[in-house]
Every structure is written in C-alpha cells, then in structure tokens.
Amino acid sequence: MNDSRTSLSSEPLARLSKPEFPFQEPEGPPSLGYDIASKKRSIAISALIILVVNGITPAAIYYIFQYGTNVSRSNVINIVEIATTFTLIHWPWRLWQLLRRGGERAPRNRTALTLDSFQWNFLIGIFPVTICCVLAGTKESMRWYMFGPVSLFCIVAMQMVLTWFLARANVRFPFQTSSLPADEPTRPAVYFMVEDVTACDGGGGQAFRERLNLRWQASPSFRKLMETLTLYLGLGFIAQTMLQVAILFATDEKVFVAVSTAVLWGWCGASALWAIHYTKRALREEKLQWTSGYRQHDLRVAV
Numbered sequence: 001m002n003d004s005r006t007s008l009s010s011e012p013l014a015r016l017s018k019p020e021f022p023f024q025e026p027e028g029p030p031s032l033g034y035d036i037a038s039k040k041r042s043i044a045i046s047a048l049i050i051l052v053v054n055g056i057t058p059a060a061i062y063y064i065f066q067y068g069t070n071v072s073r074s075n076v077i078n079i080v081e082i083a084t085t086f087t088l089i090h091w092p093w094r095l096w097q098l099l100r101r102g103g104e105r106a107p108r109n110r111t112a113l114t115l116d117s118f119q120w121n122f123l124i125g126i127f128p129v130t131i132c133c134v135l136a137g138t139k140e141s142m143r144w145y146m147f148g149p150v151s152l153f154c155i156v157a158m159q160m161v162l163t164w165f166l167a168r169a170n171v172r173f174p175f176q177t178s179s180l181p182a183d184e185p186t187r188p189a190v191y192f193m194v195e196d197v198t199a200c201d202g203g204g205g206q207a208f209r210e211r212l213n214l215r216w217q218a219s220p221s222f223r224k225l226m227e228t229l230t231l232y233l234g235l236g237f238i239a240q241t242m243l244q245v246a247i248l249f250a251t252d253e254k255v256f257v258a259v260s261t262a263v264l265w266g267w268c269g270a271s272a273l274w275a276i277h278y279t280k281r282a283l284r285e286e287k288l289q290w291t292s293g294y295r296q297h298d299l300r301v302a303v
Helices: 036-068 073-083 085-102 117-139 142-168 189-201 205-218 220-250 253-302
Strands: none
Touching (some): 036 073, 036 142, 073 085, 073 117, 073 142, 117 142, 117 189, 142 220, 142 253, 189 205, 205 220, 220 253
16 A cells, blocks of 8 residues: 555656556556446435435425414424434434444544544534524524525635645645645645545445545546636635625515525535536546556657
8 A cells, every 4th residue: 555645646647657556557547446326326315315404395394384374483493493403413423434343434544533524524514503593593583594504605615715725835734634644735625525425425435545545646637626626616605605695685584595595505506517527527538648648658668
C-alpha cells in the first residue's frame, strides 16, 4: 500500500511509469473498485426518501393542518417538526456504521475518536437547524422552520468555496480530515463527500478510501474534476441561499412555504443532474488523457 504522502501527484501524467500505483491499467487511471451502476436503484430510493421526508412532507403537513383543520398554528408547526425528526436518526445510525466490525468503513489511519468529515459536518449542521426550529415554535412562524435547511445549505456552500481556495493554495490542516492525515495539503470538499458517503453509506469501506486517494494522487484530471464540482456547486448553493432570503422577505407565509420548497429541492435536483453530466464527461476525458499518456510513455521507451 502506497504512503498517502507520496509526491507523485506533482509529476506530469506522461512521466508516470506503469508500476507506480496498484489497481492501475494502461486502459485507464487507478480503478476505484466500486460499481456505482449496481447502486442506481438504492441511490434513487434514498434520494426519493430525502425529498419526501425533508421537502414534500413539511409543506404538505403545513397546508393540510393549517388550512384544512382547526388545529392551532403552534400545534401545526410542532407536528411539522415532529414529522421531520426522522432525519436525526441517521446520525447515530451512521456512527454505528463507522464503528462496527473494527471500523471497516471508518477513515484510514484513524484513532479511537476519529470520525469522517461528513459525520462531523452532520453534527455541526444539527445546531442551526435546531435553532430555526425553536424560533419557529416560539414565534409560531413557518418562515423560521423553512429557513433551517436553507441555512444548512448555506454552511455547506461556504465550506465548499473555502476548501476550494485552501486546496488551490496548498494549505495544510493541523488535524486529520477523513482519511487525509494531518499536515497534508487539504483537498476540496466534494472529494471528502465522495469518500465518506461511498465508504460508509455506500459500503465501499476503507478499500474505497484507499483507492480514491490513489486516484487523486495519480490523475491530474481527477483532481480538476473534484475542484470544479466543489467550486461550481458551492457558488450555486450560495446563489440559491440569496434567492431564498429574497423570497423570504418578498412573499407572505402561505406563498413562501410552497415557493421555498420548490426552489430548494428544484435547485438540488438541477445541481445533481449537472454534476452527473459533468462527471461522466470529465471521466471520459480523463481516460482518453490517461491512455494518451501511456502511448507517449511507450513511444519514449521504444525509442
């Protein structure tokens, strides 16, 4: 197993000799060893559950109970909040996934208290959402409740843009981030999202974390893909947050709940479709560049 601190990532692609990385073939860059095609159905089901629980359900409950029953306004908001607390169950479930079987899905090089980046961000994100829920209950305003997920996306977006700048500047964190050891140049946020979600939630385990690290080191095109996704998704969600705030002050509550839900989850869907399309194209280009690099290498050896 290669040391993750290898300096090969700075070498031009054409100069990489064939034996440098395991899982590597002339036909393409180091394999991630993960068949995402076989996971399409489970990914689609998970995405649908997230949309229904966090998007459609709160709005539907609000309109049904607020305008179809005599339930008081405060109780309507309480019902909405209770119905969506299911999401919080995912944090202890995911923690169990990270720790079970000797931590086979946990970050590499971990200590007893090392969680992955996604788990820490999940925990941090609970606080602004909880604050918005408390304000919604005390002020009897669905605006505050709807602003909870907006604030969460804003935090994620700012983190994306910040890590893009830090990665470009080769800033080193004094602590481990997922599987990336301390004092290593940081990487863009999407890299850690792919690592953590696939390794833990997708069952890829530490083997996937290792292969992803090798792919990052070996392929300049893959590094560019991670950086581009991080920057554009981050800027997109910042723009979405600004639009949500404008809607918040420009419409009354009856309109805001429906419009805010449509904008938030519509934006997420459009961003996901763009990211999938861009990733497929970038991976095809990566493979072409990689095979071209091998042909150049073989020509030099033959000469």
